[in-house]
Amino acid sequence: MRTLFVLIAAAIAGALTLYGFAPYRFYGLLPLSLAALAQLVQRNPQLAFRTGYVWGVAAYTSNFNWIYHSLHDVAGLPALLAAPLLLLLPAYLAIWPGLACWLTTRIDQRPWVRWLLAFPALWELGEWLRSWVMTGFPWGAIGYSQVTESPLSGFIPIGGVHLASWLVALTAGALVLVASGSRLQRLAAVVGITLLWSAGFWLQSISWTTPTGKPYRVALAQGDIPQAIKWDPATFEETLKIYYQQVASTQADVMILPETALPVFLDDLPSGYLTMIAGDAQRKNMALATGIPRRTNDGRGYLNAVVTLTDSAQPYYAKDHLVPFGEFIPLPALIGWIYQYMNMPLSGFSRGGANQAPLQLAGHKIAFNICYEDSFGEELIGPAAQAGILANVSNLAWFGKSVAMSQHLQLSQARALETGRFMLRATNTGMTAIIRPDGEIASVAAPFTQQVLEGMVQDYQGLTPYMQHGNQPVISSCIALLLLAIGLGAWQRRQSNRRPEAAA
Numbered sequence: 001m002r003t004l005f006v007l008i009a010a011a012i013a014g015a016l017t018l019y020g021f022a023p024y025r026f027y028g029l030l031p032l033s034l035a036a037l038a039q040l041v042q043r044n045p046q047l048a049f050r051t052g053y054v055w056g057v058a059a060y061t062s063n064f065n066w067i068y069h070s071l072h073d074v075a076g077l078p079a080l081l082a083a084p085l086l087l088l089l090p091a092y093l094a095i096w097p098g099l100a101c102w103l104t105t106r107i108d109q110r111p112w113v114r115w116l117l118a119f120p121a122l123w124e125l126g127e128w129l130r131s132w133v134m135t136g137f138p139w140g141a142i143g144y145s146q147v148t149e150s151p152l153s154g155f156i157p158i159g160g161v162h163l164a165s166w167l168v169a170l171t172a173g174a175l176v177l178v179a180s181g182s183r184l185q186r187l188a189a190v191v192g193i194t195l196l197w198s199a200g201f202w203l204q205s206i207s208w209t210t211p212t213g214k215p216y217r218v219a220l221a222q223g224d225i226p227q228a229i230k231w232d233p234a235t236f237e238e239t240l241k242i243y244y245q246q247v248a249s250t251q252a253d254v255m256i257l258p259e260t261a262l263p264v265f266l267d268d269l270p271s272g273y274l275t276m277i278a279g280d281a282q283r284k285n286m287a288l289a290t291g292i293p294r295r296t297n298d299g300r301g302y303l304n305a306v307v308t309l310t311d312s313a314q315p316y317y318a319k320d321h322l323v324p325f326g327e328f329i330p331l332p333a334l335i336g337w338i339y340q341y342m343n344m345p346l347s348g349f350s351r352g353g354a355n356q357a358p359l360q361l362a363g364h365k366i367a368f369n370i371c372y373e374d375s376f377g378e379e380l381i382g383p384a385a386q387a388g389i390l391a392n393v394s395n396l397a398w399f400g401k402s403v404a405m406s407q408h409l410q411l412s413q414a415r416a417l418e419t420g421r422f423m424l425r426a427t428n429t430g431m432t433a434i435i436r437p438d439g440e441i442a443s444v445a446a447p448f449t450q451q452v453l454e455g456m457v458q459d460y461q462g463l464t465p466y467m468q469h470g471n472q473p474v475i476s477s478c479i480a481l482l483l484l485a486i487g488l489g490a491w492q493r494r495q496s497n498r499r500p501e502a503a504a
Contacts, residue, residue, distance in 0.1 A: 388459025
C-alpha cells in the first residue's frame with residue numbers, strides 16, 4: 001500500500017507539470033513538483049528509480065498529449081496503434097529522471113550532498129543527454145518553464161536553457177532541505193533561494209547585445225491551411241491564391257511565409273505563379289521568402305527548405321535537424337510498415353547541413369531555422385552569430401488546438417533570450433509572433449486565422465555569454481559537482497567504516 005501511495009503521488013506531481021509550461025506558465029510549479037519528487041525519494045530511497053520513472057511518464061505524457069492528436073486525428077493512424085505510440089516517447093524519456101533519482105540515493109546519505117550537489121547535476125546531465133541521444137528530444141526540459149515570467153530567465157543569456165534547468169533542480173533540492181533539514185540547513189536553503197532568485201531579477205535588466213542599423217518592417221504570413229487538406233491536389237490552387245493575396249495586400253521590407261506554405265516542390269511550381277508572386281513583391285521593394293520543399297542538387301532527395309523568391313539566384317536554407325518519424329523513418333526495416341496506415345507525405349527528407357549561412361533579405365542577414373530545430377539552442381549559435389535577427393518557419397497544423405503551439409512559442413522565446421536577437425515566427429496555424437531580444441512577445445497573431453502579422457524589428461549585434469561558450473560550462477560544472485558529490489560520499493563511507501574499527 002505504501003509503495004502504491006508513493007507512485008500515485010509521484011504521478012500526480014509529474015502530471016501537474018503541464019501547467020508550468022505555456023500556455024499556463026505557472027513557472028513555480030516545476031521546482032515544487034521536483035521538490036515533491038525529491039521528498040518522496042528521500043523518504044523511500046528503495047523506490048527511487050520507480051518513483052522518478054513514474055514521475056517522468058506522467059510528466060511527459062501530460063505535456064506531449066498532442067502526439068496522439070498528430071498520429072490519430074491528423075495522420076489517420078488507428079487508435080489501437082496511436083495510443084501505444086503516445087506512451088512510447090514518455091516511456092523512453094522517463095528513464096532519465098528515474099536514473100537521476102536512483103543515482104542520487106546511491107551517492108551519499110547526507111541530504112545536503114544529495115539534493116544540492118548530486119540531484120541538480122544528475123537531473124541536468126539527463127536533460128542534456130536526452131537532447132542529443134538518438135537525434136535528441138529536448139522539448140519539455142524544465143528550464144523552458146521559466147521563460148520568460150520567472151526571475152530565473154535572467155540566467156538564460158548566460159548559460160542557456162540548460163542553466164535554467166539546473167537552477168530549477170537546485171531550487172527543488174533546497175526546498176527539500178527547507179522541509180526536512182536541520183535548522184541551519186533550513187536557514188541556509190532559504191537564504192540561498194532568495195539570493196539566487198534575486199540575482200535573476202537583476203540579470204533580467206542587462207542587455208547583452210546592442211541594436212544596429214535602422215528599424216524595418218516585417219510581415220509574417222499565416223495561411224491557416226488545415227493539415228487534412230494541405231497536400232490535397234484539389235485545394236492546391238486555393239492555397240496558392242491565399243498566399244498570393246496575402247503578399248499582394250502587404251507592404252513591408254521583409255515578408256516570410258511559413259514552413260511548406262507552398263505544398264509542391266519548388267521546380268514544380270507553376271512558372272506563372274512564381275513570376276506573379278515574386279514580381280508583386282519586387283515592385284514594392286519587399287524581400288519575400290517562403291517555406292517550400294525543394295529537390296537536392298543531384299535530384300536524388302528532397303529538402304525542407306526556405307527559399308528567397310525575390311532573389312534571382314534563389315538562395316535557400318534547408319532544415320538539417322530532422323524529426324524522427326515525421327521527416328525521416330528511423331529503422332525503416334523495423335517500423336516502416338506503420339506508415340501504410342498514415343497520411344504522412346514527404347516523410348523522407350534529406351538533411352541540409354550544419355552551420356548554413358544566414359539568408360540576405362532586403363540587406364538584412366536572417367538566420368532561419370525550421371519548426372522543431374529551434375529546440376536545439378546550441379545548434380543555432382553559429383548562424384545567429386553571423387545574423388542580426390532569427391526566424392523560425394513552422395507548420396503546427398499537425399497538432400490541432402493542443403498546447404503544442406504555445407509550448408513551441410516558449411521554445412522560440414528561449415532562443416531569443418539566448419542570442420539577444422529578435423525572433424520572427426511565421427506559422428501556418430499559429431503561434432505566428434514577433435519576439436523581442438529579451439524573450440518577451442512583441443505581438444502575436446490569433447491562431448487558426450488567416451492574417452499577416454506586421455511589426456517593426458531591428459538587427460542586433462554582439463554575443464551573449466551563452467553564444468560565446470554554449471552548453472559546455474554548464475555541463476562541465478555539473479560533471480564537476482557530481483564528481484565532488486561522489487568523492488564526498490566515498491569519504492563519508494570510509495569514515496563510517498573506520499568508527500567501528502576504532503571502537504573495537
